[in-house]
Amino acid sequence: MSTVITEAKTAGLARVTDPPALLVRDPICGKEFNPAGAAATRNVDGQTHYFCAEKCVAEFDAQPSDRATRASQDTTRTCH
Numbered sequence: 001m002s003t004v005i006t007e008a009k010t011a012g013l014a015r016v017t018d019p020p021a022l023l024v025r026d027p028i029c030g031k032e033f034n035p036a037g038a039a040a041t042r043n044v045d046g047q048t049h050y051f052c053a054e055k056c057v058a059e060f061d062a063q064p065s066d067r068a069t070r071a072s073q074d075t076t077r078t079c080h
Ligand SMILES: [Zn+2]
Pocket: 026, 028, 029, 030, 031, 051, 052, 053, 056, 079, 080
């Protein structure tokens, strides 16, 4: 009996699937998307925020500005 060598099947797994760096993140729902497809934007303290849906903008407007920094841990909402 000779040793059975299992062929490595990783050859097809080397694809690069990382999104391009120009994606932006919706501070409300955390979705990443191309800013060209943003439903709306808001400028706060010189920083532009992009939103994937008008629903997200409305929620952003209704919340204090520090809401944006906490959005990444709140992924339960579904706006899209
Ligand atoms: Zn959104």
